Amino acid sequence: MTAHLRSLAALASWALLHATGAIAATPLPQYSHDKTLGVGTCANSLCHGAIETWKDSNVLQNEYITWSRSDKHARAYRVLFNDKSKEIVKKLALPEPAYKTELCLDCHTHNPKPAQRGERYQMSDGIACEACHGPAERWVVSHVGPEATHAQNVERGLYLTNDDVARARLCLSCHMGTPEKLVTHKLMAAGHPRMSFELDTFTHIGPHHFQIDADWIRRKGSWDGVRAWAVGQAVAAQNQLALLLGPRGRDGLFPELVLFDCHSCHHPMGDKRNTAARLGAGPGFVRLNDSSLLMLRQIARRVVPAEADAFARQIALMHKAVASGSDALVHAKTVEQLIADMLPKISTRRFSGDDVKAILHGLIDDGIAGQYTDYAGAEQAVMAVQSVAEFMGRQKLLRTRPVQPAMKRLLASVAYDEKFQPLVFERALRDLKSSVQAESNQ
Numbered sequence: 001m002t003a004h005l006r007s008l009a010a011l012a013s014w015a016l017l018h019a020t021g022a023i024a025a026t027p028l029p030q031y032s033h034d035k036t037l038g039v040g041t042c043a044n045s046l047c048h049g050a051i052e053t054w055k056d057s058n059v060l061q062n063e064y065i066t067w068s069r070s071d072k073h074a075r076a077y078r079v080l081f082n083d084k085s086k087e088i089v090k091k092l093a094l095p096e097p098a099y100k101t102e103l104c105l106d107c108h109t110h111n112p113k114p115a116q117r118g119e120r121y122q123m124s125d126g127i128a129c130e131a132c133h134g135p136a137e138r139w140v141v142s143h144v145g146p147e148a149t150h151a152q153n154v155e156r157g158l159y160l161t162n163d164d165v166a167r168a169r170l171c172l173s174c175h176m177g178t179p180e181k182l183v184t185h186k187l188m189a190a191g192h193p194r195m196s197f198e199l200d201t202f203t204h205i206g207p208h209h210f211q212i213d214a215d216w217i218r219r220k221g222s223w224d225g226v227r228a229w230a231v232g233q234a235v236a237a238q239n240q241l242a243l244l245l246g247p248r249g250r251d252g253l254f255p256e257l258v259l260f261d262c263h264s265c266h267h268p269m270g271d272k273r274n275t276a277a278r279l280g281a282g283p284g285f286v287r288l289n290d291s292s293l294l295m296l297r298q299i300a301r302r303v304v305p306a307e308a309d310a311f312a313r314q315i316a317l318m319h320k321a322v323a324s325g326s327d328a329l330v331h332a333k334t335v336e337q338l339i340a341d342m343l344p345k346i347s348t349r350r351f352s353g354d355d356v357k358a359i360l361h362g363l364i365d366d367g368i369a370g371q372y373t374d375y376a377g378a379e380q381a382v383m384a385v386q387s388v389a390e391f392m393g394r395q396k397l398l399r400t401r402p403v404q405p406a407m408k409r410l411l412a413s414v415a416y417d418e419k420f421q422p423l424v425f426e427r428a429l430r431d432l433k434s435s436v437q438a439e440s441n442q
C-alpha cells in the first residue's frame with residue numbers, strides 16, 4: 001500500500017471505529033460474556049423499586065414499578081403461554097411448547113446462555129432491566145458509587161441505551177430480527193403478528209421509566225427524536241439488507257418472504273394496484289419492503305445532499321435487479337455500503353429547523369406523488385410525519401394543535417393494513433399539507 005492509501009485506510013478505520021465501529025462491536029446484552037444478576041437485584045425499594053420518585057436523585061428510582069406494572073416487556077414471556085402461541089407452535093409442529101422453544105425465548109425474554117445466568121436470574125422475568133441495560137455483573141456495585149461516570153459504567157458492561165445507534169440495534173434485534181433470531185414468513189403464516197418498528201415512536205408509546213432533562217444531558221449527551229428516527233431507519237435498512245445477503249435470505253427455493261412487501265402478494269387479484277410502477281418496474285413482481293429506504297432517501301437529501309441522487313439511483317437499480325434477477329445481491333451490497341458510510345453522518349447530525357421542515361415537506365410531497373403506495377411505506381411515513389411534526393411543535397416552528405384533526409385522519413388512513421387505500425392516504429396527506437402550511441412559522 002502506498003503511504004497515501006495507508007493514511008486513507010487509517011482514517012477510514014478510525015472514522016468507522018469512532019462513529020459506529022466501536023458500538024457495532026459491543027455485543028447485545030443477550031450475547032454479553034458478563035453474568036445477568038436478575039431483576040430481583042435491581043428491584044429493592046432503596047434501588048429502582050421505590051414507589052415514589054426521589055427528589056434528590058439523578059434517576060427516578062421507581063423504574064421497576066413502571067416496568068412491572070405497565071411495560072409490555074415485563075409481560076413478553078407470559079405471551080408464550082397464550083392461545084396464539086399455542087396455535088403457532090401447533091401449526092409449525094414444533095417439538096416443545098413456545099415457552100421452551102429457544103427461538104421464541106430469544107425475543108420474548110432475556111435469554112443469555114446458561115453460563116451467563118446468575119443465581120437470581122429467572123427466565124420468567126421477561127424482558128427485564130439487564131435485557132436492555134446489559135448484564136450487571138461488573139457494574140452493579142460501581143454504578144451506585146458517588147463518583148461513577150457513565151463512561152466507566154459502560155466500560156464495565158452497561159449497554160449504551162442512550163446512544164441512538166446502539167439503542168436502534170438493540171430494539172431492532174427483537175422488533176425486526178437479526179440473522180441469529182428472526183420471525184420468518186413461516187412464523188407469520190403460522191400466526192405471529194407482522195412486525196413494524198420506528199425508534200422514536202416506539203420510545204414514546206412505551207411507558208417512560210426515565211426522564212430526559214438537563215441532568216441526563218449533562219451525564220449522557222444529547223437526545224433528539226428526529227435524529228433517533230433517522231438513525232433507526234438507517235439501522236433498520238442495514239439490518240434488512242444484512243438479512244437478505246446472509247444465509248437467512250433464502251428459504252428453500254424462494255428468498256425469505258418476510259423481507260418483501262407483504263401486500264405485494266397479499267391482496268385480492270381483482271384489486272389491480274400495479275404498485276411496482278413507482279419503482280419504474282413493470283407489473284407482477286415481488287417488491288422488497290423498502291419502507292426504511294424510502295425514509296432514508298429523505299434523510300440523505302439533508303445529511304448528504306450531494307450524494308442523495310446517486311443513493312436514490314442505486315436503490316432503484318437494486319429494485320430492478322430484484323425484479324430481473326441479475327446481480328440483485330451485488331446491488332444490495334452497494335446500498336448496504338452507502339448506508340454504512342452515511343450512518344456516522346446521521347448519528348452526529350444536529351438536525352436544524354430547516355432540516356426538519358424540509359423532511360416534513362419531503363415526506364408529504366413524496367406521499368402525494370404516490371411514493372408510499374405500499375402499506376409499509378405509508379406506515380413508516382406516518383410515524384415519521386408525526387415525530388417530525390412533534391419536534392417542530394416543541395421548537396415552536398409549527399402550531400400543532402390546529403394540525404391535529406388532519407393528523408388524526410392521516411393516522412386513521414394507516415390504522416389497518418388490510419384496509420389500506422392509497423388514495424385515502426394521499427387525500428389525508430393533502431389535507432395535512434394545507435394545514436401545515438397555514439400553521440407553520442416562517
Ligand code: HEC
Nearest residue numbers: 079084085088098103104107174175176177181182183196
Ligand atoms: C425476532 C424476535 C421474535 C421472535 C423470534 C419471536 N417473537 Fe413473538 N413477538 C416479537 C415482537 C417484537 C412482538 C410484538 C410485536 C408488536 O407488537 O409490534 C411479538 C409478538 C408476539 C405475539 C403477539 C403478542 C400477544 O400479546 O399475543 C405472540 C403470540 C408471539 N409473539 C409469539 C411468539 C412465538 C410463539 C414465537 C416462537 C415460535 C415468537 N413469538 C418468536 C418478537 C419475536
Ligand code: HEC
Nearest residue numbers: 042048058059063064067073127128129132161162210216
Ligand atoms: C426495553 C428496554 C429497556 C428495559 C427492559 C429497561 N430499560 Fe431502563 N432505559 C431504557 C432506555 C432506552 C433508557 C433511556 C436511555 C438511557 O438513559 O440510557 C433507559 C433509562 C433508564 C434509566 C435512567 C438512566 C439515567 O441516566 O437517567 C434507569 C435508572 C433505568 N433505565 C433503569 C431500568 C431498570 C431498573 C429496569 C428494570 C426494572 C429497566 N431500566 C428496564 C431501556 C430499557
Ligand code: HEC
Nearest residue numbers: 072075076079107108109127131170171174202203205206
Ligand atoms: C429481547 C427482545 C426485545 C428488545 C431488546 C426490545 N423489545 Fe420491545 N418488545 C418485545 C416483545 C416480545 C414485545 C411484545 C410484548 C407483548 O406483546 O406483550 C415488545 C413490545 C414493545 C412495545 C409495545 C408495543 C405495542 O404494540 O404496544 C414497545 C413500545 C416496545 N416493545 C419498544 C421497544 C424499544 C423502544 C426497545 C429498545 C429500547 C425495545 N422495545 C427492545 C421484545 C423486545
Ligand code: HEC
Nearest residue numbers: 185188189190191194257258260261262263264265266286
Ligand atoms: C412472495 C409472496 C409473499 C410475500 C411477499 C408474503 N407472503 Fe405471506 N404468504 C404467501 C403464500 C404463497 C402463502 C401461503 C398461502 C396459502 O397457504 O394459501 C402465504 C401465507 C401467509 C399467511 C397465512 C395465510 C393463510 O391463509 O394461512 C400469513 C398470515 C402471511 N402470509 C403473512 C405475510 C406477511 C405478514 C408478509 C410480510 C411480512 C407476507 N406474508 C409476505 C406469499 C407471500
